[in-house]
Amino acid sequence: MAGMSDAEVQGQIAHMIAFIEQEASEKVEEIECKAEEEFNLEKGRLVTQARTKIIEHFDKKIKQVELQKKIQHSNLLNASRLQVLKHKERLVNNLFETISKDSARVSSDDPKKYKQALSDLTLQALCRVLEPNVTVQVRQQDLQLMKSLLPGIKERYTGISQGKYQVEIAIDEQNFLPSDLIGGIVLTAQGGKITINNTLDERLKHIGRQMQPQIREMLFGPNPNRTFMD
């Protein structure tokens, strides 16, 4: 070829080769750079995503454990309260059993008191039922006593009604009240259609029910948790 010497040609070729190599290097560098960038992005994204999920997961577990703890604590407190209340109930019941046993001795230890009680109980029942014909049941051991009291009771009844009411009282000598009762009477009228259980035992039960709060207060002191007193 004319125009260029061999050396010039060789030089040009070398130049072009160098150019090709340079371009390649730049391209490779670019690719490597991008690679690193995408690597970091991808890795970062995956890690962050997973971390968030894991933290969420354990937060939830922790909340559940806390909740369980609170529930268990509340249940324990409740059980404790019940235990205390049950014990109170037991103590009150025991007390009433003792009172019952003590009172059972009244009919034998204090006959005057018992006599008055028998008369009062009968009269009380009469005044509630206001029937002209009644039957009373007593304990077998009270039969004679009751018989002796009847006239007095009838008189009291007429007196208290200011002469308005009279009453005929019969004693049921076929059906007696159990002997182990504290005492008292069961009054029936209208052929058994109306019954009043005015035994001392029934009264004691009634007192136990009605006076629960007062009795508890007498025994255990006022209740700090109570808000309404009326």
Place this chain on the structure above:
Amino acid sequence: MTVGMAQKTEGIQQLLIAEKKATERVVDARKRKAQRIKAAKREADTEIQAFKNEKDAQYKHYEAEILGKKSDNEIQIQQVTTKKVQELDVMLKKNSTTAADAVKSMLFKIDIQLHENVKL
């Protein structure tokens, strides 16, 4: 062929070789890029697993602590209950006579009243 022509061909050959090498280098770089991105997932997984294990251990430690506190709590509440029950027994002993007397007097206090609807 003249000497000049042989040289020209050689030159072109050289260029072709250089071009080929360059292309290979770029292709290779692209392959390595793909590998790098795959590696991202692997490395991420390793890190994530390590993090998970750490959090798991933390949690287990916390759980054990709570369990310990739970049984302490139980014991404490039981002690308080026992004390309260004992207090009740003491109070009963102190007040039972007064209460029993009050009940007994109620028992024998028999109120006699005519029925409220009676007109005398």
